[in-house]
Amino acid sequence: MTPNDRPAGWDAGDDARTSLSEPGTRLLAELDDLLDQVDPVPTDLVDRVRFAVDLEHLDVEVARWERVDELAGVRGKGSPSTITFTVEDLTVMVSLTPAVRGYRFDGWLVPGGPHTIEVRVDGHGSTSTAADDGGRFALAEVPRGLTQILVHLAVPLGQLARTVATPTIVL
Amino acid sequence: MGGRQAASASPHWEELSGHDRHAACLVAARAGDREALDALVVELMPLVWHVARGQGLGRTEAEDVVQTVWLTLLRHLHTVSEPKALASWLIPTTRRAARRGNGAGADREEPLADDMVAQVPTEHALPEREALRSDRDRRLWTAFRRLPQRCQELLRLTVLAGRAEYGAVAEALRMPRGSIGPTRGRCLEMLRGLFATEGGSP
Numbered sequence: 001m002t003p004n005d006r007p008a009g010w011d012a013g014d015d016a017r018t019s020l021s022e023p024g025t026r027l028l029a030e031l032d033d034l035l036d037q038v039d040p041v042p043t044d045l046v047d048r049v050r051f052a053v054d055l056e057h058l059d060v061e062v063a064r065w066e067r068v069d070e071l072a073g074v075r076g077k078g079s080p081s082t083i084t085f086t087v088e089d090l091t092v093m094v095s096l097t098p099a100v101r102g103y104r105f106d107g108w109l110v111p112g113g114p115h116t117i118e119v120r121v122d123g124h125g126s127t128s129t130a131a132d133d134g135g136r137f138a139l140a141e142v143p144r145g146l147t148q149i150l151v152h153l154a155v156p157l158g159q160l161a162r163t164v165a166t167p168t169i170v171l
Numbered sequence: 172m173g174g175r176q177a178a179s180a181s182p183h184w185e186e187l188s189g190h191d192r193h194a195a196c197l198v199a200a201r202a203g204d205r206e207a208l209d210a211l212v213v214e215l216m217p218l219v220w221h222v223a224r225g226q227g228l229g230r231t232e233a234e235d236v237v238q239t240v241w242l243t244l245l246r247h248l249h250t251v252s253e254p255k256a257l258a259s260w261l262i263p264t265t266r267r268a269a270r271r272g273n274g275a276g277a278d279r280e281e282p283l284a285d286d287m288v289a290q291v292p293t294e295h296a297l298p299e300r301e302a303l304r305s306d307r308d309r310r311l312w313t314a315f316r317r318l319p320q321r322c323q324e325l326l327r328l329t330v331l332a333g334r335a336e337y338g339a340v341a342e343a344l345r346m347p348r349g350s351i352g353p354t355r356g357r358c359l360e361m362l363r364g365l366f367a368t369e370g371g372s373p
Contacts, residue, residue, distance in 0.1 A: 024359040027366070031315065032330040034308055041220045045234055049212050049241045054205070058245040064271070065235055167238035 051122050052148055052168045060150075060165040063087045085149070085166050092117075092151060096171065102143040103171060109135035114154045122146035122168075147171045184210065193257050201248050211257070212241060218258060219265050221331055225324030226269035236268045243268070314365035322358035329355055 063085040084093045094107040102121075109115060112135025120126040124143040131137040151164040184195035184207055193215065199207035219240050223233040243264060244251075251260050315323065 021356075021359075023363065024356065027311075027359060027363055028326070028330060030311060031326060031362070034311055034315075035221070035327065035330060037308070038312055039221075039224060039230075041216055042230065042234060045220070045237060046213055046216055048234075049216070049238055050209050052238050053208060053212070053241055053245055055245065058248060060242060060245060062239050062242040062246075064239065165242055167235050167242065 048146060048168045051120075051146055052165070055150075055165065057163050060163045061087050063090075063092070063149075063151075063164050063166045065167065065169065066091075083169070087164050090151065090153070090164060092149070094149070099141045102141050105137075105139040105142050107131075107137045109137070109151070111135065116152040116154070118150040118152065120148045120150065126150075142171075144171055190258065197248070197251065197257055215258065215261060217331055218328075219261055221327040222262050222265040222324065223269050225320070225327045226266060227320055228269050233269070236265065239268045240265045310369035311366055314362055314369050317365050318358060318361055322361060325351075325355055325358055326362070 064087070066084040066086055082093055082095045084091065086092070089111075091110045092107060093110075094105050097104040097106070105119065107117065109117075109131050112131065112133060114133060115131050115135075116128055117131060117137050117139075118126050118128045119139060119142050121143045122145050124145060127139055127142055129137050129139050146168050147170070148168045149166045153162040153164065155162060182195070184192055184199055187195050193211060196204075196207040196211045200211065216237070219237050220233065223236045223240075224230070228236060240261065244261070247260070251257060315326070318326070
């Protein structure tokens, strides 16, 4: 232990509440209770994250979903819609059309290139396809469910492989 | 550094608790132990969630941010310099991801406080008592949501402090550890004041 180490018990739960007034302590306890009731961690979030991080390659770049409003629409009722995600130098748009068992995916990568798109659906394994040189790709049928999209970028020989992963989304 | 050297001789993470456990999980996850990674996700999820929510994100946006943070950790499994500092890595990483999620506007509306409290399931209580309690809860929640953002975050982290590392709380709010207490005290006083305005008796 160096002198900079925190004293023993510093991070004990009780320690966080010492030196507070009696009503303050009570209010804090009430707030504790209230946060658990009003703002709990969503029940399926742990499972969604566990699925999201269950990847072959850990060295992934994390994409961001764009256009939250559209996404909210998809989340709400699963009607035909477009979802978009980005990383620094890549934007991917996917149009979803309801199919018999799930969705047809029609997508477009910008800038285009012969990259591989992998769609993972929890409980259904994954489906892959390659984009054409213009960046277009299609998957005839992707099952509904907790979905994550990966893009394995085709990089010139000698460069490090890159994989982009999205957060999961329920489609 | 010493912690990492000693890791191979340390007890298995399942036998540990607190941030020793998280440190051991991180080391195990680096070596490809999926269960150790899952344990981290399960046990530190409340911390990441409440930091994201403490930045003012709605619940849906917070979910994306939370996932982004954990995916980002994958890439940094081998570079989080001090396994014991995992909470200290998670908090600022979540705050940054939340600010990006907030975009330029940063003014996205929270669901109405009343709506959220109304969604709280009522159970195991007499109807009258529940109504009274819900009313009190509603007023407390309204008061809480009127606090400055930093107070909201600090109080969220304080109520989690039994689980999360206290030192990491200080780091998250970029304050010397010693000043957490007084600041928290002021935030609580403010909450009491706002609660009184809402008609609550603290």
